[in-house]
Amino acid sequence: MASPFDELKFRDPERARALSGALAREVEAAGRTISLMHVCGSHEQAIARFGLRAAFPRNLDVIMGPGCPVCVTDTPEVDEAVALAAQGARVCTYGDMLRLPGNSKSLADAQSDGGNVEVVYSVSQAVDLARQRPAEQVVFFASGFETTAVATAAVLLSGVPENFSVLSAHKYVPAAMDVVSEMKETNIEGFIAAGHAATITGWGIFEPFAARTRTPVVVAGFEPLDVLAAVLELVRLVRARRPEVMNCYPRCVSKEGNGPALEKLWKVFDVVGGNWRGIARVPRGNLELRSEWDHVNARRRFRIDTAAVGGASRNVLAEHCICGTIMSGLAKPSDCTLFGKECRPDAPVGACMVSSEGSCKIWHVYGGPPDLREVA
Amino acid sequence: MCLGVPGKVLSISDDGMSAQVDFFGVQKELRLDIVDVPVTVGDYVLNHVGFAIRRIPPEEVGETLALFDQILKEAAAGDLMAEDVRGEMAAGKGGGESGRG
Ligand code: SF4
Numbered sequence: 080m081a082s083p084f085d086e087l088k089f090r091d092p093e094r095a096r097a098l099s100g101a102l103a104r105e106v107e108a109a110g111r112t113i114s115l116m117h118v119c120g121s122h123e124q125a126i127a128r129f130g131l132r133a134a135f136p137r138n139l140d141v142i143m144g145p146g147c148p149v150c151v152t153d154t155p156e157v158d159e160a161v162a163l164a165a166q167g168a169r170v171c172t173y174g175d176m177l178r179l180p181g182n183s184k185s186l187a188d189a190q191s192d193g194g195n196v197e198v199v200y201s202v203s204q205a206v207d208l209a210r211q212r213p214a215e216q217v218v219f220f221a222s223g224f225e226t227t228a229v230a231t232a233a234v235l236l237s238g239v240p241e242n243f244s245v246l247s248a249h250k251y252v253p254a255a256m257d258v259v260s261e262m263k264e265t266n267i268e269g270f271i272a273a274g275h276a277a278t279i280t281g282w283g284i285f286e287p288f289a290a291r292t293r294t295p296v297v298v299a300g301f302e303p304l305d306v307l308a309a310v311l312e313l314v315r316l317v318r319a320r321r322p323e324v325m326n327c328y329p330r331c332v333s334k335e336g337n338g339p340a341l342e343k344l345w346k347v348f349d350v351v352g353g354n355w356r357g358i359a360r361v362p363r364g365n366l367e368l369r370s371e372w373d374h375v376n377a378r379r380r381f382r383i384d385t386a387a388v389g390g391a392s393r394n395v396l397a398e399h400c401i402c403g404t405i406m407s408g409l410a411k412p413s414d415c416t417l418f419g420k421e422c423r424p425d426a427p428v429g430a431c432m433v434s435s436e437g438s439c440k441i442w443h444v445y446g447g448p449p450d451l452r453e454v455a
Numbered sequence: 456m457c458l459g460v461p462g463k464v465l466s467i468s469d470d471g472m473s474a475q476v477d478f479f480g481v482q483k484e485l486r487l488d489i490v491d492v493p494v495t496v497g498d499y500v501l502n503h504v505g506f507a508i509r510r511i512p513p514e515e516v517g518e519t520l521a522l523f524d525q526i527l528k529e530a531a532a533g534d535l536m537a538e539d540v541r542g543e544m545a546a547g548k549g550g551g552e553s554g555r556g
Binding site: 094097098101173200201202203204223226227229230233236237275278279308311312315327329330331337338339340343 | 518
């Protein structure tokens with residue numbers, strides 16, 4: 080055995096078959112359709128990549144919720160980054176933010192207009208860039224959920240050059256679960272929480288949510304067995320009417336989470352209300368720099384003129400985008416009239432077609448609905 | 456952006472701030488500011504956007520596999536109880552319109 084983390088152990092077909100059989104019996108015994116929601120793009124990727132929907136029984140719906148940080152980055156947030164690039168700043172961001180449409184332009188457009196836009200793999204690369212170019216203003220357009228925000232917090236705490244600042248579009252997942260669970264028409268009976276976010280926050284964070292909404296939550300990893308076991312466990316909790324939290328990813332997630340990381344996160348960020356693209360205004364859904372960090376907050380350092388880069392033209396195609404409805408669990412990508420036609424990964428109309436964690440992009444890459452039952 | 460892949464720590468920088476980590480043949484430098492416990496050479500860590508976010512104790516892998524087996528066992532036990540529920544359904548209470556073929 081080459082390593083104790085032999086991925087194949089978590090893809091063992093025999094265990095997978097056994098789990099899938101147990102899941103089928105469990106759902107059949109429920110005698111009705113059960114709808115579950117996961118809130119993580121990586122789970123949709125795992126489900127699509129391993130064809131797991133084929134292993135799910137027919138009356139089990141596993142819906143992708145607002146689990147793609149890029150997809151829920153709001154249009155005005157993109158406009159701010161585009162405006163900063165137009166105003167002469169060097170804007171650094173994660174790769175999948177580049178094509179995300181703003182009101183009328185994306186950062187890729189800003190780049191072709193001559194703006195300095197740089198894709199980085201890590202926020203520390205953006206800090207390095209600022210060190211190398213002391214005469215420029217380097218702005219890190221920060222996206223991602225709490226796990227990613229911890230990295231942003233860490234670089235600020237370890238000291239950044241004066242010409243470096245942060246434009247935060249970081250989001251906080253637990254807040255969005257509250258909003259989605261309140262949308263009665265979705266009828267979600269259980270949530271699958273993202274394993275790596277819980278690595279930081281701990282699974283204990285979901286306990287108040289489960290108790291308040293009377294909805295069970297299972298924390299899951301990203302290998303086929305992780306997902307199957309989590310779904311099975313969640314269906315069992317639903318059937319037993321036990322609104323509890325269960326950790327199906329103990330190799331990475333503890334109840335308390337990563338204490339030192341959480342301490343760093345809350346030293347730098349605060350939760351504030353914010354709009355999630357296409358979904359709703361999410362109270363406590365955005366992570367903004369605390370006032371002690373005003374000196375590195377791009378929103379405080381610059382007068383950002385978004386009127387100059389957007390708002391003028393009306394994007395008629397974008398008005399047909401139903402990303403928000405999809406992320407609320409009320410529609411599927413194939414329900415969108417633009418899917419795969421006007422809207423494609425090379426010419427995205429909506430945010431869900433941009434990121435590798437967006438449901439429309441994932442369905443497109445894996446050839447339409449990733450549901451082998453339809454062809455089997 | 457965020458699939459957590461474990462990698463093996465090959466070396467640690469002199470100031471202890473970063474590590475050279477091997478991800479199934481691909482080497483990357485990871486920062487160590489936010490990892491939950493101190494790491495040493497040979498440890499496995501989870502990477503997220505260039506930062507180690509957790510040291511994975513090897514015994515926890517076994518723990519997860521044991522969990523899968525336990526879930527299966529419980530599912531089998533629960534299934535016996537489900538038998539009479541299914542009996543009721545078969546007796547004409549409706550229920551699932553399509554069985555698994
Ligand atoms: S296919 Fe494109 S336009 Fe339609 S919902 Fe998805 S991202 Fe929006």
